[in-house]
Amino acid sequence: MGRKTTITDVARAAGVSKGLVSFALNDRPGVSPDTRDRILDVARELDYRPSLSARSLSTRTSYALGLVIARDPEILGADPFFPSFIAGVERVLSAEGRALVLSVVGDDAHEQTVYRTFASDARVDGMFLTDLRHDDPRIPLLQSLGMPAVTLGDPDARHAARASADDAGRTAHPYPSVVLDDTAGVVELAHHLAGLGHRRIAHVIGPRRMMHATRRDAAFAGALAEAGCPAPIVVETDFTAAEGAAATGRLLDLAEPPTAIVFGNDPMAIAGIGIAHERGLQVPRELSVAGFDDSELARYVFPSVTSVRSDPLVWGEQAARTLLQLIATGASDDVELPPARLVTRASTGPAPTP
Amino acid sequence: MGRKTTITDVARAAGVSKGLVSFALNDRPGVSPDTRDRILDVARELDYRPSLSARSLSTRTSYALGLVIARDPEILGADPFFPSFIAGVERVLSAEGRALVLSVVGDDAHEQTVYRTFASDARVDGMFLTDLRHDDPRIPLLQSLGMPAVTLGDPDARHAARASADDAGRTAHPYPSVVLDDTAGVVELAHHLAGLGHRRIAHVIGPRRMMHATRRDAAFAGALAEAGCPAPIVVETDFTAAEGAAATGRLLDLAEPPTAIVFGNDPMAIAGIGIAHERGLQVPRELSVAGFDDSELARYVFPSVTSVRSDPLVWGEQAARTLLQLIATGASDDVELPPARLVTRASTGPAPTP
DNA sequence: GAGCCAAACTATACCGGTTTAGTCGTCCCC
DNA sequence: GGGGACGACTAAACCGGTATAGTTTGGCTC
Structure with a gap:
């Protein structure tokens, strides 16, 4: 069976240089409409799919996002939050041809290592920060690693600042947050x-x-x-x-x-x-x-x-969208989701009379 | 801040060619002990870490494994199996510097696409097949894509074959399986x-x-x-x-x-x-x-x-080990885990007398 | 018709590793 | 002491894309 078709194959078949094929595929200016169409046709016909690793190497982009969960496996199984959150993230990523790289770590020391490894290997283009902590050490860590991220919830504890007189004075956090109140x-x-x-x-x-x-x-x-x-x-x-x-x-x-x-x-x-x-x-x-x-x-x-x-699913979707936008444009606004609402069922009732 | 140190930096600092550095780092023959030590010292001193994407490109290896879960997000949240399984997989992978690429899909059509994409993008080096189905279409699919895999459970339904006269006659399945009875x-x-x-x-x-x-x-x-x-x-x-x-x-x-x-x-x-x-x-x-x-x-x-x-955690660990071995050596034996055991608790008791 | 400019396209240098072919020096043996 | 074998090492090709400098072409201006 033949090798995978490369950009060179497409270039040869279309009778143009591979640089032009690259331009046409990433629709950038400098390609005449006729040629562009011809190139796209040839590419489709040859079932050409760009090599992810080649592209990663030259663009320094991995086309993947990372999620590190620092919880005991046992808890992780019991708590339905993460599976739903992940499903929401996936819904957005898979449509964009991106993947989710997951890591589950038990202890904090190991957590740091994973963040560092993901960054220095450039395995992911950005990360989700869940289970935000007070003065979360992961924020300066990721910042020093130059890694984009989105936080679930507001790391500045805005709700506390709200009470204080000087709201404008609060530290601007470096990453966009997706807040579900x-x-x-x-x-x-x-x-x-x-x-x-x-x-x-x-x-x-x-x-x-x-x-x-x-x-x-x-x-x-x-x-x-x-x-x-x-x-x-x-x-x-x-x-x-x-x-x-x-x-x-x-x-x-x-x-x-x-x-x-x-x-x-x-x-x-x-x-x-x-x-x-x-x-x-x-x-x-x-x-x-x-x-x-x-x-x-x-x-x-x-x-x-x-x-x-x-709503962990919606939270995941929105977090993924925000992170993708941050990576693509270099900036992204905070997002506020509809607040959590009470669902009344049978386990609550009138207080017993003494 | 400076660029990441590359293999060329190491080569220059050690006064050798970058090819030799590559040899030394992957400890292959053809490097004198002295030189090897010197190169390793320099690499450590410069905190050199090979670029994953560069390596992926030249070795056609992604250093990641894939798991596609075809369950409704809602179910996924309720069932603790997958989180534990994933935690087990992670335990092995993170120690090996490999990552887990996860995808959650709702419907079967989409499932196929994800498998194809993972394969044609070479995003993963191998895949875990969970929730095995009868005459599972994913097995021939992955086979045709040339993608290594490990199955959770025996796809040949050996337990049925056991009863038949001609046990040796059953179809040999193409992938190693990790069986928990x-x-x-x-x-x-x-x-x-x-x-x-x-x-x-x-x-x-x-x-x-x-x-x-x-x-x-x-x-x-x-x-x-x-x-x-x-x-x-x-x-x-x-x-x-x-x-x-x-x-x-x-x-x-x-x-x-x-x-x-x-x-x-x-x-x-x-x-x-x-x-x-x-x-x-x-x-x-x-x-x-x-x-x-x-x-x-x-x-x-x-x-x-x-x-x-x-024991999903152990199952995940073993599946990861088996898959890594398959990828590394091209072959791997089936693994049989200790069988599932009954845990008796309070929800079962004597049948009511009519 | 010379001069100029932009659009369309090619050639080539990257990205950072691995791998192969080839060079050099040294030891060994007859 | 000449020839072969081998170990240590270098140079360069390669993986498959992207980005940049340079070339051709055609149209427009004066």
């Missing part, structure tokens, strides 16, 4: 629970070093205060169902256990319901439970789980 | 349920076109027959919690509903428990439920779910 849904949830008469409420959040954990914590506590409720009991976890279950156990062991528990993701909420049932508590009659992300399973457990719907 | 766990499960006195048993399986679905179906039915039980009621689903729930509903509506339901994955099992509870049925007192894969959540719902533990 999760606090909106959390606030709705706080009002929902307060409205149901709950006063002793617990908030089981993800790792504090991740911005979304503290951001939601602040939003939830703030909204409860506004509604005249006491501050929630906050428990930090690593997002695993195991820690969600453990946290629930500890909360229910308190002298005055909460009447409602809000979890940072759905798997933890489902595990929480499991613990409650194990102890013979009725949900929501004796304990209300809510989750986050609104995964498929939330609808199908018993009772179905009240959750805050963030 | 899931039937062992399914058989254990059948005996477990039969031993508990269950007679009316349902099996909610995944899509029939996937080999593992029919394989497990056959194994389960066979083991039940052996144990003197009637044939199970089989329901085909798409692996979503939604269809798992729907199937459960239909089964419980039967005039003689099953006393035990076995599901093809854990999310469906959890959804099944949800439906049972919704109808006021006690699990396992009135209905026993079992899942598959033994995901984290299975341990933490109420009641905890009896499941068959397949």
Whole structure:
């Protein structure tokens, strides 16, 4: 079987130089319409496909984007966020002939190495920054590596700056962000629970070093205060169902256990319901439970789980689009997605009367 | 800031030709020990890293492996198999300086395109074939594209051939396979349920076109027959919690509903428990439920779910190793992993007495 | 009709590696 | 001491594109 057809084959068949073929294919000026058409015809006929590696070498572009996930494999499996996010990214990339290079790392040290390797190998043209952390070290790292990136959420914690007098004074972050305001849904949830008469409420959040954990914590506590409720009991976890279950156990062991528990993701909420049932508590009659992300399973457990719907798929799509634009034009605006909304289901109900 | 150091820089600094540097770095014969050491020293000092794209171009190797997942994003999120599998693959690849290129596609037509594109762009050096189908069209496709691959499970359905007289006569499959015998766990499960006195048993399986679905179906039915039980009621689903729930509903509506339901994955099992509870049925007192894969959540719902533990992480590791070996040496043996084992938990119990 | 300019096209130098053909020197052997 | 073999190394071709400098062609101007 013959070799793959190269640009030289096309040039020879069309009777022109290979430089001109390159021009025609990347439709750049300097090619007469007739010639261009002829070249394109020949290329199609020979089923010519430019070699990615040759192109990468001369353009210093890899036509791929990178995603490094720094979570324990175990958690990754339980949390539906990333698969959906990836699917959204893919939807955009595959249409553009680009690929997604994925890396899953356990520890932070290894994480740095992967970012460095991706950059120095020029394996990707840009990266997605998820699970943003406070003063995220990856931002200066990527900046020093000259690697374009897009962040999921605003690395400057604009919500905090908003309260301060000098909003304009905040540090401009170097990368465009795609923001999905999760606090909106959390606030709705706080009002929902307060409205149901709950006063002793617990908030089981993800790792504090991740911005979304503290951001939601602040939003939830703030909204409860506004509604005249006491501050929630906050428990930090690593997002695993195991820690969600453990946290629930500890909360229910308190002298005055909460009447409602809000979890940072759905798997933890489902595990929480499991613990409650194990102890013979009725949900929501004796304990209300809510989750986050609104995964498929939330609808199908018993009772179905009240959750805050963030849309990882759309988030992925938009992040991919933003990153591609940044790479192509050198600049890209921040994008604000529709805020997360509360989805009320059967796991939340009126607070039990004492 | 200066350009990246290239092989020419190293050659100049070491006072040799760049060809020799290449030899030294890929430790090939024809370089004197002294010179080799000197070159390596210089390379280290200059922090030289070969350009991936340049190397790709001249060696026709991309140093990346590909995984195409043909599942609906929604299902992907619910099923923890892939994230764990990917984490396992990554563990091996990152140590080898290779990357994983991922693609998530919804429909089959698009699937073909992605395989073709990966091949014609030479974006990957080999591919993982998961969710093997009967007479899987991807095998001849990849073969015709000259793309190395490794299959998860045996595409020849050896378990069927085993029964036939002429075992040697079966078609030799072109790709090495990494087999994790899931039937062992399914058989254990059948005996477990039969031993508990269950007679009316349902099996909610995944899509029939996937080999593992029919394989497990056959194994389960066979083991039940052996144990003197009637044939199970089989329901085909798409692996979503939604269809798992729907199937459960239909089964419980039967005039003689099953006393035990076995599901093809854990999310469906959890959804099944949800439906049972919704109808006021006690699990396992009135209905026993079992899942598959033994995901984290299975341990933490109420009641905890009896499941068959397949080990996606190990599967991913081994598949990566096998594929790398195939690519490097041109041949690789099939690998047999420890079989899946039953994990008994609280969701299965004695059959209710009529 | 000489002079000029732009458009269309060619030739060639890259990109940064690998690989092959060829050069040089040294040791060995008869 | 001449010839062959071998080890160490260099020069240059090559992978398949893109980018740039240079050449041809045709039309327009005065």
